[in-house]
Amino acid sequence: MDMQGNRTLTVTQQQAWEALNDPEVLKLCIPGCDSIEATGDNAYELTNGIKVGPVSAKFKGKLQLTDISAPDSYTINFEGNGGAAGFGKGSAKVTLAPQEAGSELAYTVHAQVGGKIAQVGQRLIDGVAKSMAESFFKRFDEEMKRRYPPPEGAEPAAEEPGKLKKMWSKITGGGDAKAES
Template sequence: MKLTDTREIKAAPQVVWDAILNPEMLKECIPGCESLTGSIADGYEAVVKQKVGPVSATFTGLVQLSDIVPGQSLRISGEGKGGVAGFAKGGANVSFEPMEGGTRLTYEAEANVGGKIAQLGSRIIDSFAKKLADEFFTRFQEAVEDPEPELETATEEAVADSDEKKKGWFKRLIGG
């Protein structure tokens, strides 16, 4: 199954590129991700908890970034084993293009499952894969465009007291 979509992100191409390479950003954007450790070069070990229809599972596996063309494109791929639930693997080719007011992100994703999860049927699996891809890129877009919406008012007073310009967690990470 293949999924294709485009997002128009209101952030500079370099900010979007830095974000997609940031492991903390990946962890926050992967639905159900409980931990993500490792590096771009070696890949990331991930623990992801998901519920597909009536089947709940904790998947352990590997997330890798490959085919990296700096500032232009990369591939995010992952595969995990969920014990008796089965396995899941998939990936997305992601490209970045400057546009007026930000960056156009386009992705083509695919997913495959096996084991008990595969017995749920292709319609449930396809719907779930589409939901996961959409949720990842929605979270990514929201985090890049508005890094700390829920902490906005809580930090305003602290920032006013310190006379520093407020920065979101992501902007602090990339030094923006």
Template sequence: MAMTMNGEVTLPASLDAVWAALNDPEVLKACIPGCEQLNKDDETHFSAVVKVKLGPVKASFKGKVELVDLDPPNGYRIQGEGEGGIAGFAKGGAKVALSDAGEGQTLLRYDVEAQVGGKLMQLGSRLIDSVSKKLADEFFANFAKAVSAG
């Protein structure tokens, strides 16, 4: 099942500060809901373990993420995939674009395309879309706090 999501958020920090935070595994680990482990394997590769609950399904996903088309500090594309055992899999990517919003703020735009399969697919697109939006909102609220704190 394919899923798309896009949006934008204005963050209370400079473009350079937001770029640095988007590349800091400790900041990202603290902001990603359910993230138990996030390792920076090299400059463009990360590995992660994330636990999520989608309706009746709880799953621990182990995944790998690669940053491509880097354009510091304006953005990049993220591509990755994760395995959740019997729960299924997720794979996809996101384009992240940053721009100066003035007054020390940064506008972050994102476009996500993902595929999910296995038991997750049986939950239906409305539940997956709803949970995905909730997780994205939670991430950006956490990320906004992290970048405004310094």
């Protein structure tokens, strides 16, 4: 299975990098994650409940971060075993880039599954993987908004109709933008 995507984040590249390297944030954001613990430098063990069609399993797995170029990118190598339900292994290349109003995260995932999970069919597996990615990013966005709320009084200009007109009025002393003859 191969999957790729990108997301615009409301936090800076550095804030996103720190969060993506924080086991507590990952535990909150990974769907079905029961635990994630550091086992060494850039190495983690996790337990995760997954349901694919009629197959449900608790997976025990390992994550290893490699090719680290902070705060720009890393590769997550993963493997997990769900007993009779099957296994999963693969890698995900994650990149972060600064943007004018936050940052952009891009990812490319290559994964293999085997056992009963593989027998449910590739379309179902792909659908569950996409759903899990969407759920992860929704949770991640919510956690980033909780950790890094916008400053008080910071309103997007689009939410204040007439703001430009009011500013122009102050500049011109109350006149409008039409040229006078």
